[in-house]
Amino acid sequence: MPHTDSDIRRMLDKIGVDTIDDLYADVPQEVIFREDYDIPSAMSEIELRKHFEALGEKNRRLTVFGGCGVYDHYSPSAVAHLLGRSEFYTAYTPYQPEISQGTLTYIFEYQSIISELTGMEATNASMYDGATAAAEAMFMMVASAKKKNRVVLSATLLDQVIRVVRTYGKFHGVEVTVVPEKDGVSDFEAIMAEVEKGDVAGVIVPVPNKYGIIEDYTGWAEAIHGAKGYMAMYADPSALAVLRTPAEWGADVACGDGQTLGMPMSFGGPYLGFISCGKGMLRKMPGRVVGATKDADGKRAFVLTLQAREQHIRREKATSNICSNQSLMALYATIYVSLMGKSGMVEVNRLSCDGAHYLYDRLIESGKFEAAFPGKPFLKEFVVKTELDVEALNARLLEHGIMGGVNLGDGRVEFAVTEKRTKEEIDRLVALLTA
Amino acid sequence: MKYYDKLIFELSRPGRKGYELPADEYGKDAMSAIPSELMRGTEAELPEVSELDVVRHYTNLSMKNFGVDTGFYPLGSCTMKYNPKINEEIAAMPQFTQLHPLQDEKGVQGALELYYNLQQALANIAGLYEFTLNPYAGAHGELTGLMVMRQYHLSRGDEKRTKVIVPNSAHGTNPASAMVAGLEVVEVKSKPNGSIDVEDLKPLLDDTVAGIMMTNPNTLGMFETEIMEIAALVHEAGGLLYYDGANLNPLLGKVRPGDMGFDIMHINLHKTFSTPHGGGGPGSGPVGVVEHLAKFLPNPRVRKNADGSFSIESDGESLGSVSSFLGNFGVMMKAYAYILTLGRENLKNVGPLATLNANYIKESLKDDYLLPIDGVCKHEFVFDGLKDKSTGVTTLNVAKRLLDYGFHAPTIYFPLLFHESMMIEPTETESVETLDEFIDVMHKVAAEARETPEDVKNAPLTTIVRKLDETTAAKNPVLTYRQLKSAAEK
DSSP states (O other): OOOOHHHHHHHHHHHTOSSGGGGGTTSOGGGBOOSOOSSOOOOOHHHHHHHHHHHHHTBOOOEEOOOTTOOOOOOOHHHHHHHTOHHHHTOOOSOSGGGBHHHHHHHHHHHHHHHHHHOOSEEOSOBSOHHHHHHHHHHHHHHHSTTOOEEEEETTSOHHHHHHHHHHHHHHTOEEEEEOOBTTBOOHHHHHHHHTTTTEEEEEEEESOTTSBOOOOTTHHHHHHHTTOEEEEEEOTTGGGTBOOHHHHTOSEEEEEGGGTTOOOGGGOSOOEEEEEOGGGGGGOOSOOEEEEEBTTSOEEEEEOOGGGSHHHHGGGSSOSOOOOOHHHHHHHHHHHHHHHHHHHHHHHHHHHHHHHHHHHHHHHTSSEEESSTTOOBSSEEEEEESSOHHHHHHHHHHTTEEOOEEEETTEEEEEOOTTOOHHHHHHHHHHHHO | OOOOOOOGGGGOOTTOOOOOOOOOOSSSOOGGGSOGGGBOSSOOOOOOOOHHHHHHHHHHHHTTBOOTTTSOOOBTTTOOOOOOHHHHHHHTOHHHHTOOTTSOGGGBHHHHHHHHHHHHHHHHHHTOSEEEOOOOSHHHHHHHHHHHHHHHHHHTTOTTOOEEEEETTSOTHHHHHHHHTTOEEEEEOBOTTSOBOHHHHGGGOSTTEEEEEEOSSOTTSOOOTTHHHHHHHHHHTTOEEEEEGGGOGGGTTTBOGGGGTOSEEEOOTTTTTOOOOTTTOOOOOOEEEOGGGGGGSOBSEEEEOTTSOEEEEOOTTSOOBSSSSSSOHHHHHHHHHHHHHHHHHHGGGHHHHHHHHHHHHHHHHTTTBOOSSOSOOSSOEEEESBSOGGGOOOHHHHHHHHHHTTOOOOEESOSTTSTTEEEEOOOTTSOHHHHHHHHHHHHHHHHHHHHOHHHHHTOOSSSSSOSBOHHHHHHSOOOSHHHHHHHHHO
């Protein structure tokens, strides 16, 4: 705070009061806080760095083989450098388009990139995370399907996604039915049996699913649409560079978490949620949207658009209470995908996939692990079963600086491999697991 | 600056690359073995550009932006304070950014300690019992807080409490969050000074009311002096008080929401605790509650154990989960660094100096701008446009003219209580010299409105793009590069 004593005196004189306390004269005396906050004393930068370094030393940086929605992908150096431009990170939401074309342009690029990955026509400016984006996808389907107040989820969606969708559904008054999986994949017959009851607005299924399995949705969209329901897909946007897209599967909405687009794992956030849809559902879509237009001189420019859906105009009649986006993370995703480009996005998936299959093959070969879902195709993540004590195995790995697979219980363990892992690291993991 | 008008897609050339990856040493092309019907039928049309292309492109884009580091943001209700650089560096420490949210608790003790200490600090600053840091933004915090409110009533079997009282001057997110939380909004009138009309409130308080949402100071920057009476009335009626922390900044060092009778609140770490707005996010919206509501906070929770270690737990009476993991951890790191930097000695000066700055601007400009409610304000205040209404110059015109002079515009046409609202919040990090420059420019614009009104009405004149055609953008939405290209081909 830059105020000198003489500044304060001059300002108080202008205002016509004697002390700063006089500016609080209207506040009832009984609520004035007269103590000191119970927080540490002020720290200099030197002390602050030492404080955080000491905290950091209580953390363990590991060679990560865990996934379950969060992956240790590599981010090219240029991403962080460009994100550090303070014209980006100290800006407010671009309400004044004339001085916010930087933000508006990259959001337009972000929308374009996510639309390319999902195959959908429209994408919003981003949401908080994948789980909340799935909850908003649920609301979109309920708002589009008149007088149907139930949504069906496949149990093969990530646990954190199901948890959040359930919470939003419970409070908003949408019934959420989670249909159990069958052999590690969504149960088509059981889900259709629910949809055909006539009160279901839509279905949410994953690409790939929580076990890493790439499910086959042939015929799903036709069947769900035939029963007058909508289909939403929860997808890994990085994997969509190679996998069949939600649009190709016939989905009406796509959502998911942008963490896989090179974002640091950051102990759970910040990431971003994305949501895409066809033009038909556009006006039910929550959140900010950027569109192209022209200025008074005919120059191309970008602007927040379709704001008539939003809370600051519609208040309680808005499509959502969302009033921000994860703008800087949308920039992250945009720069990451631009650097990796058309071929790099495919190569990241190929390296991760080949590494994951190499690990899988070694584990099966060892005789100590067997396939949890034999024959099911996977990209960068898979589940194996073992008679060994998974907790003890993971504790041993931790001693060696490795985060092993996520323990799913009942001897099942889920491993993920990204392009950051090397053959040597995998060999070492296998040696420790099978010793 | 030279006008730069490219999209990253327009720099793309087939075969150009901006990355290097290690060679594939696994000796088996597993991806090609995946059944083709599970793979994409067509390639994604992603950019093909070099690293230098990308660096120049985004550097050029950044120069088309205004940020706190570029200039002054008198943006009401947004608390655009300076974002100290050290906080960015700390939040980028790999000892934190490389933690997987599901890794063993033994390896994340430093992160959990930070999370716990920030919870405790916020609880003390707010005068409440416990905080969750899971919500991702202010509106998300509101939604979470309202879920706590409903969960509390439901846990007592009181299912008829489905209404929430919201002042008609409230931020638009308040009623929208209530709608998402499944609550019905009942508006309470404001008096001409923006304060809640207690006489209008009384008859609304029946046994169907879950609670009330308020900001204090209110959206006009005026302190709700009858807050203790309002709190007593709402509590007597069996309702809870929700505090919208959007306007918390002026209370730092002076008043704690918990001491005013509030039961639940959210804090915008990206406002009061100085984490950057990021062009719209990521933010963080921690929610705090009084003791008897703590068990309803969302899962997962961070707890301190008897042996001094920390663990992540889930509580059976919780409302559920509102986030994938523990929220925007990277944002929390910046807020915690800010609290430690200011410390016990200086954090208490934030509110008073923010209030001083706001009153100084108000008193300096009320000769040219219409101040509908005279008197001491807190962190912000509202003008109802120019005093001289004969010029035909509107609040929008003034806002756009400010862009020409290198300032961000104030928040305009909010609150809805006046036709020409212009809401100004300077924050405590601005020096009196910056405020004086802003005051001079505001006077200059007022003079232009009298002498050369066309310059103001046609503003902005010097920005890299001028007034935009927003109507066409909404009528024929062009939302992607693919659509832009096909529109151009038509």
